[in-house]
Amino acid sequence: MPAPPKTSDARIVAAARGLLERNGRDGFSLNDVAAAVGVRAPSLYRRFDDRAALLEAVELSLWRDLGRSLAEAIVSHQPLETLQSQARAYRAFARAHPNGYSLMFDVQSRPTEEGVSVRTDALAPALPALTALVGPEYSLLAARVLTPFLHGFVSMEIGDAFRLGGGLDAAFEHGIATILHGLARDRRRARRSR
Amino acid sequence: MPAPPKTSDARIVAAARGLLERNGRDGFSLNDVAAAVGVRAPSLYRRFDDRAALLEAVELSLWRDLGRSLAEAIVSHQPLETLQSQARAYRAFARAHPNGYSLMFDVQSRPTEEGVSVRTDALAPALPALTALVGPEYSLLAARVLTPFLHGFVSMEIGDAFRLGGGLDAAFEHGIATILHGLARDRRRARRSR
DNA sequence: ACCTGAACACCGTTCAAGT
DNA sequence: ACCTGAACACCGTTCAAGT
Numbered sequence: 001m002p003a004p005p006k007t008s009d010a011r012i013v014a015a016a017r018g019l020l021e022r023n024g025r026d027g028f029s030l031n032d033v034a035a036a037v038g039v040r041a042p043s044l045y046r047r048f049d050d051r052a053a054l055l056e057a058v059e060l061s062l063w064r065d066l067g068r069s070l071a072e073a074i075v076s077h078q079p080l081e082t083l084q085s086q087a088r089a090y091r092a093f094a095r096a097h098p099n100g101y102s103l104m105f106d107v108q109s110r111p112t113e114e115g116v117s118v119r120t121d122a123l124a125p126a127l128p129a130l131t132a133l134v135g136p137e138y139s140l141l142a143a144r145v146l147t148p149f150l151h152g153f154v155s156m157e158i159g160d161a162f163r164l165g166g167g168l169d170a171a172f173e174h175g176i177a178t179i180l181h182g183l184a185r186d187r188r189r190a191r192r193s194r
Numbered sequence: 195m196p197a198p199p200k201t202s203d204a205r206i207v208a209a210a211r212g213l214l215e216r217n218g219r220d221g222f223s224l225n226d227v228a229a230a231v232g233v234r235a236p237s238l239y240r241r242f243d244d245r246a247a248l249l250e251a252v253e254l255s256l257w258r259d260l261g262r263s264l265a266e267a268i269v270s271h272q273p274l275e276t277l278q279s280q281a282r283a284y285r286a287f288a289r290a291h292p293n294g295y296s297l298m299f300d301v302q303s304r305p306t307e308e309g310v311s312v313r314t315d316a317l318a319p320a321l322p323a324l325t326a327l328v329g330p331e332y333s334l335l336a337a338r339v340l341t342p343f344l345h346g347f348v349s350m351e352i353g354d355a356f357r358l359g360g361g362l363d364a365a366f367e368h369g370i371a372t373i374l375h376g377l378a379r380d381r382r383r384a385r386r387s388r
Numbered sequence: 389a390c391c392t393g394a395a396c397a398c399c400g401t402t403c404a405a406g407t
Numbered sequence: 408a409c410c411t412g413a414a415c416a417c418c419g420t421t422c423a424a425g426t
Contacts, residue, residue, distance in 0.1 A: 003407070003409040026302055030400065042401080043410055051400065098301065107296040107353040108220055116357050140358055144347075144365040145372050149339070152346025159301040163310050164334060171338040178339055182376030197390040197426070224419065236420080237391055245419065 007037040009047050009057070017058045021099045025106075030054070052109060060118050062100045067122030069093050074125060079132035080180060086126050087150060087176045094154035101158060105151060123147070133180065134187045142183045149179055201231040203241050203251070211252045215293045219300075224248070246303060254312050256294045261316030263287050268319060273326035274374055280320050281344060281370045288348035295352060299345065317341070327374065328381045336377045343373055 015036035020028045030051055034041040048054040073089035076082050094101040111119065127139065134142040153175060157168055209230035214222045224245055228235040242248040267283035270276050288295040305313065321333065328336040347369060351362055 005409070024302055029398085031398085040411055041399095042403085042412085045401070046409070102301040105349065105353055105355065107292065107349065108218055110354050111357075119355070120357070140360055141365060141368055144356065144360075145343070145369040148346030148350055148369065149343045149373075150346065151350060152342030152344065153338075155299065155301065155349070156342055156345060159299055160304050161299065161313070162338065163305075163314070166334055166338075171335060174335055175339040175342065178376040178380055179343075179373065182372040182379075185376075185379075186372060199390070223417085225417085234392055235418095236393085236422085239420075240390070 006039050006043075011037050012044065012047060012054070013057045013061055016054055017061060017100060020055075020058060020103065021097055024099050025103065028055075055103065056109065056112065056115065058100070059103050059106075060115065062097065062104050063115075063118045063122045066090070066093050066104075067118075067125060070122065071125040074129070079129040080184075082129040083126065083133065083146075083180055084173075084176055086129070087146075087172075090150050091154050091157075091172060094158055098158040102155065105155065134183050135190075138183075138187055138190065142186075145183060146179055149175055200233050200237075205231050206238065206241060206248070207251045207255055210248055211255060211294065214249075214252060214297065215291055218293050219297065222249075249297065250303065250306065250309065252294070253297055253300075254309065256291065256298050257309075257312045257316045260284070260287050260298075261312075261319060264316065265319040268323070273323040274378075276323040277320065277327065277340075277374055278367075278370055280323070281340075281366075284344050285348050285351075285366060288352055292352040296349065299349065328377050329384075332377075332381055332384065336380075339377060340373055343369055 012033060016028075016033045019032050019036060023032070030041045030044055033054070034044055044054065048057065069089045069092070070086050073086040074082050075085045123143075127143075130142055130146070131139045153172060156162055162168060162171075206227060210222075210227045213226050213230060217226070224235045224238055227248070228238055238248065242251065263283045263286070264280050267280040268276050269279045317337075321337075324336055324340065325333045347366060350356055356362060356365075
């Protein structure tokens with residue numbers, strides 16, 4: 001007999017993402033997700049292998065949105081200005097979705113192959129400006145200075161780990177400026193010594 | 195009637211810390227902790243308010259150990275060398291206790307007042323060298339560049355987020371060098387413009 | 389004084405039964 | 408074809424009962 005679906009993968013992921021953001025990782029339950037899409041928990045298993053698989057789908061959706069934000073933050077032909085704008089977009093994304101952001105970097109679940117490619121795609125919009133700033137042979141190393149700073153700063157901010165007062169906006173701007181200028185200087189030094 | 199305790203706070207915390215490291219955050223259970231110290235789960239509630247309180251005690255023990263590592267890493271009177279040594283100690287600590295480290299920065303649980311002071315104490319051994327490098331009025335800002343980089347780098351490393359190959363040791367050393375030189379340069383510029 | 393079994397509410401997950 | 412109630416194992420947590 002016919003039995004039309006009551007919901008869809010996309011609706012489930014959207015509901016799960018909203019609930020995760022509202023209730024936090026520890027308050028997230030499949031019962032709530034099922035109820036939010038008008039279904040019972042066992043029905044979710046027709047579409048997702050298990051809780052971890054559903055959370056991974058949420059994670060992928062978050063990475064895609066971050067990639068979109070970074071692409072939209074390309075505001076100039078000046079690599080320095082674009083990278084600053086993208087750094088601000090990155091921070092704004094994390095502050096807008098703190099629980100989602102911490103899921104994106106959750107240590108407990110290793111990224112799958114799809115996860116790896118979605119992450120690579122998400123950060124790709126920042127590569128042209130970074131390469132323009134530091135040169136192609138140096139961009140991977142530079143990314144491994146900039147990205148850790150960004151991730152570390154926003155995850156500490158989200159986790160309330162900055163406790164000694166002072167404006168975080170200014171600290172962030174200063175950190176970005178210090179790092180970007182330091183990276184650009186590294187390149188000049190490498191050139192000179194060649 | 196007398197009833198001597200079968201265990202102690204310290205033994206419970208030690209067992210919990212070992213189990214957390216072995217089984218991960220999601221595999222951590224009070225039943226396992228109780229079994230490890232020869233007791234039943236309800237007995238743990240005499241000593242800790244709940245699961246969150248026990249995990250917080252584990253977290254505090256980890257922060258104290260990190261502080262000890264950073265203090266032992268003071269190897270020179272040269273601030274640059276000491277900070278590099280401490281950065282390596284920080285990374286080594288995170289790699290030695292990946293599940294513990296991610297608990298220390300877990301976004302889900304806000305730090306308590308005791309948590310705040312233990313964190314401050316843990317990072318204190320790095321302050322003299324940092325102040326010597328960048329000057330007292332600039333050390334907070336500098337800490338907010340260096341600490342995020344350290345935390346971001348090691349949490350990405352632990353979470354397997356560096357996927358494009360290349361040696362992570364070299365990337366870490368390079369990042370530290372770039373940031374420390376950048377911070378020192380900031381100070382010189384600030385001096386000159388005064 | 390300290391520990392425990394039993395009970396409760398709530399999980400994630402499976403599966404046979406329903407339509 | 409899709410959904411569900413019932414069941415299972417496993418949680419964290421409470422508490423009256425044991426010694």
